[in-house]
Amino acid sequence: MTGRVAVNTDLNFVQGLMLHGAADLKKCYQCSTCTVACPLTPNDQPFPRKEMLWAQWGMKDKLFRDMDLWLCHNCNDCTDQCPRGAKPGEVMSALRNQTIEHYSYPQAISKAAKSARGNVVLFLIPMVLIALAIAMKNIESGFAFLTAKPIVYANMLPVNFIDILFLPPVLFAVFNSYKAISNFIGGLKEQYPPTDRGENLLPAVKGTIQDVLSHIEFKKCGTNKSRNISHRLMMYGFIGLFITTNAVFVLHWLNEFGFDVQVTPLPFFHPVKILGNVSAFAAFAGIYLIVRDRVKNSGTSILSLFDWMFIGNMFFTVVTGILCQVFRVGDHANLAFLTYYIHLVMVFYLLAYAPQTKFGHILYRPAAMIYSRYSGRNIDIFRNL
Ligand code: SF4
Ligand code: SF4
Structure with a gap:
């Protein structure tokens, strides 16, 4: 029997993200070229492909606790190599902005x-x-x-x-x-x-x-x-x-x-x-x-x-x-x-x-x-x- 995985998603979060810097997010088809191109990603659970997936699904709780958003230094090597023009570097940047908003008060x-x-x-x-x-x-x-x-x-x-x-x-x-x-x-x-x-x-x-x-x-x-x-x-x-x-x-x-x-x-x-x-x-x-x-x-x-x-x-x-x-x-x-x-x-x-x-x-x-x-x-x- 196949186990079930519960995924908490928020479609408003995805819409907000696309409005504020990640307009091409949905173009991503998960080929992983960006992760291969990234000069900073570790071998274990590398970025930014997984962030693209989480962002497309609106998994904001995972993203707000994602250290890797901040280990990215916005070089845009990934955006340059992406065959779909999904601009993963921009998505990472937009996600960082959303994180700042999430933790900020007021x-x-x-x-x-x-x-x-x-x-x-x-x-x-x-x-x-x-x-x-x-x-x-x-x-x-x-x-x-x-x-x-x-x-x-x-x-x-x-x-x-x-x-x-x-x-x-x-x-x-x-x-x-x-x-x-x-x-x-x-x-x-x-x-x-x-x-x-x-x-x-x-x-x-x-x-x-x-x-x-x-x-x-x-x-x-x-x-x-x-x-x-x-x-x-x-x-x-x-x-x-x-x-x-x-x-x-x-x-x-x-x-x-x-x-x-x-x-x-x-x-x-x-x-x-x-x-x-x-x-x-x-x-x-x-x-x-x-x-x-x-x-x-x-x-x-x-x-x-x-x-x-x-x-x-x-x-x-x-x-x-x-x-x-x-x-x-x-x-x-x-x-x-x-x-x-x-x-x-x-x-x-x-x-x-x-x-x-x-x-x-x-x-x-x-x-x-x-x-x-x-x-x-x-x-x-x-x-x-
Ligand atoms: S962002 Fe581009 S390079 Fe990265 S997984 Fe998606 S389609 Fe592939
Ligand atoms: S922008 Fe960030 S995720 Fe993309 S290649 Fe550069 S460091 Fe890696």
């Missing part, structure tokens, strides 16, 4: 980030909050900061105001990130119980940090080799900008507590300024190369609005940051303050909604990579090196 933010109308609302929140803060600070002086010389951004919105505005959403994002990643790892544990082939936690974390910094997985890409450079530039650029922002924050508060330190605007040759400028140009170059490659490959590689919002948000964060400096030095007050306002809105979107938007991949991917080492899932991958 889910409404993730859903909003997928639609044009929702994004208008997400942007309106910081636009109104920041505009109100500027009005509260400057209404009495008749917005004198616009004509005061030299241009000082803190005259428009002092750092204390920015801290009050940004700290609650950032703390909320940190809390949500913790909650989302805890639930995600719980799901991974169910689907991939740890084996005795796994590493201890500390070496697994250390190995993952080395892998991320060296971009070892990106280097194995066949089709899209330049991603190694572009993604690395963007990642290092944003790490540099993160350090710069925190250094400025620390300098400000040291100054407030009476220490004799330089505060903004920092001179051009101050180490923090140099780090900020070098990082901004690295991030800009990385984003430019990513967009250029995406546009060049638009026949095979299609991005959803969720993806474009992430790239666009990072692009405008960096560009407005650079322009703030250009307009300040060039003494164009109106342009400078308007650009600074847009920059603050962009930074708010990036930070406050990080766990619910595509930016969340910087949490999920390392978590999956650490768990891959911890559970022993990565052993086959290293054998393939």
Whole structure:
């Protein structure tokens, strides 16, 4: 007698997936060419063919606990080789986005980030909050900061105001990130119980940090080799900008507590300024190369609005940051303050909604990579090196 297998399927999930980046999913006829082409898949339960099958069947519970979605680095070698044009690389990307939405809290933010109308609302929140803060600070002086010389951004919105505005959403994002990643790892544990082939936690974390910094997985890409450079530039650029922002924050508060330190605007040759400028140009170059490659490959590689919002948000964060400096030095007050306002809105979107938007991949991917080492899932991958 043949045994029966119960399969939990969700057709709404399939429809949502096809609407948001996996339009050609149904073309797949399970030939497995993609799995053979993938440079990153392990021998045991390889990807992405099985994900194509689970996605076609709407087996979302399996997919939300699927570590392999995050071991894929979006090189698109599989999409290039697929004889049916089912775009498995895009399907993997769309599945990652669905996973972010599934674990995010509140889910409404993730859903909003997928639609044009929702994004208008997400942007309106910081636009109104920041505009109100500027009005509260400057209404009495008749917005004198616009004509005061030299241009000082803190005259428009002092750092204390920015801290009050940004700290609650950032703390909320940190809390949500913790909650989302805890639930995600719980799901991974169910689907991939740890084996005795796994590493201890500390070496697994250390190995993952080395892998991320060296971009070892990106280097194995066949089709899209330049991603190694572009993604690395963007990642290092944003790490540099993160350090710069925190250094400025620390300098400000040291100054407030009476220490004799330089505060903004920092001179051009101050180490923090140099780090900020070098990082901004690295991030800009990385984003430019990513967009250029995406546009060049638009026949095979299609991005959803969720993806474009992430790239666009990072692009405008960096560009407005650079322009703030250009307009300040060039003494164009109106342009400078308007650009600074847009920059603050962009930074708010990036930070406050990080766990619910595509930016969340910087949490999920390392978590999956650490768990891959911890559970022993990565052993086959290293054998393939
Ligand atoms: S996605 Fe394409 S290559 Fe992969 S199994 Fe389906 S048809 Fe074959
Ligand atoms: S996009 Fe690249 S890493 Fe991801 S499944 Fe396809 S071939 Fe593998």
